[in-house]
Amino acid sequence: MAEFIGSIDQGTTSSRFLIFNKNGEPVASHQEEFSQIYPQPGWHEHDPEEIVSSVHSCIEGAVEAFKKDGNSVDSIKAIGITNQRETTVVWDIESGEALYNAIVWTDTRSQAIVKELKSRKGADELMQKCGLPLSTYPSVTKLLWLLKNEPKVKEAYEKGTLAFGTIDAWLVYKLNGHEKRVFVSDPTNASRTMFMDIHTLKYNPELIAFFGDDEFDLSNIHMPDIVKSSDAKAYGTINSGVLSGFSLTGCLGDQSAALVGQKGFDAGSAKNTYGTGSFILYNTGSKPVISTHGLLTTVAYDFDGTPSYALEGSIAVAGSGVKFLMNNLGFSFDSHKITELAGTVENNGGLVFVTAFSGLFAPYWITDTQGTIFGITQHTQRGHIARATLEAVCYQTKAVLDAMEKDSGHPLQELKVDGGMSNSELCMQIQADILAENKIPIVRPKMRETTALGAAIAAGFAAGVWKNFDELKEINTTGQTVFEAKMDTKDSAKMVKRWERAVNMCRGWLADDE
């Protein structure tokens, strides 16, 4: 009988469930968007219960389509999970009830907390221990904000019932059902909290102590056990719905999952996923490389207790810039149309849009700035703004790749791409043009659900559907599109220079008391 693997992909803007065959082809899928809550400037929340219900509903939708095609549910051998990372959920371990909305990775409300943490003794050593710089991005600063500002969270802390987890841990806990108390996280997710030692893949008591204070001892908070990304038992089973009783056997943060789905298993391979944000991961092999050029160190995957690591360039705004033009400025109702609009002009007309809605992440890490458009004249059209929005992510990608080259000492051979925004031919051509001097081809696979595929691979390994990387070699190799620079290197360099000038000019916009 044919074997299939299910994959839950819980992203920032939507949840999906896909069912893959052994050749890595999706045979059924269902996707649902859920509410984006922006209570104040810089704040971004999700309803944790809505996230769980959207996942259940995607499973029902995809399985229904799967059955309609004459397949039997019993042929689904395993289920994997992949998820938006850093997004923080707190709940009461006694009741299983969430105590606050999930604080999303993009949220910048913890800026004052970050500033205070930076002044603490030992702040300079954090990077060496956990691979992440202090910023509003990792989960820990969101957790601290919740402890200090939300009475229900403080109350649970005082009772000793406060549970903290990222979306993977929350989903696994809820899909298993509260009664079972399956409370686990994989290293690719746990490495984004700042509590995990990047060298040992275990919680580091020194890190946990660093973030505590006289009021809060963080070692008293329930945190998920860190287990391998591929594990036949640790993630439990789904307890309700059409896949009730089916095992969850793999879990990867979405960016790691995309690297796996792109089969970036060799040191030196790299991918960029242009989703809500854009995240470049460069496989560094079995040793963590601590960046000296503004990148993060993260776990690529840990299938068998011998982890692979990656250097990461995290860009906060990619597709969310496109959504901003649609939802806030009313440019269009469809992402695809934004690309069309960008194509109505020949170039950016002198416009640079620094899309620093959450400050600027890698490799700049500028916190005292906000989104800024430079170069508006009476010549400026909506098309220029659309184009500058696409270009912004491409410039940041170049800056990240240059940093990667410096950290690794090796120029990149090719950049594999995926994610919603990679559907835009224009955006991918702009990316190749902006990388003209680097001469890096952009390689886009035909099947672009690589994040979901990565989680399916993690789950499939534990269930014995695949046994090694060699068996995956042929998956998703036909029908790739390669984008190469068409722009003159000098023109490309001029554009990049103007971007860098804009980045420098937008520093310091936010005053200390803001």
Ligand SMILES: Nc1ncnc2c1ncn2[C@@H]1O[C@H](COP(=O)(O)OP(=O)(O)O)[C@@H](O)[C@H]1O
């Ligand atoms: N043709 C397109 N041109 C530009 N942006 C696009 C296009 N198609 C999708 N997007 C953008 O991609 C994002 C969704 O990508 P996806 O990989 O599903 O993200 P996530 O996993 O973060 O939810 C949205 O922000 C959307 O606006």
Ligand SMILES: O=P(O)(O)OC[C@H](O)CO
């Ligand atoms: O939702 P995405 O695909 O932009 O990914 C979110 C990242 O995991 C945040 O670190």
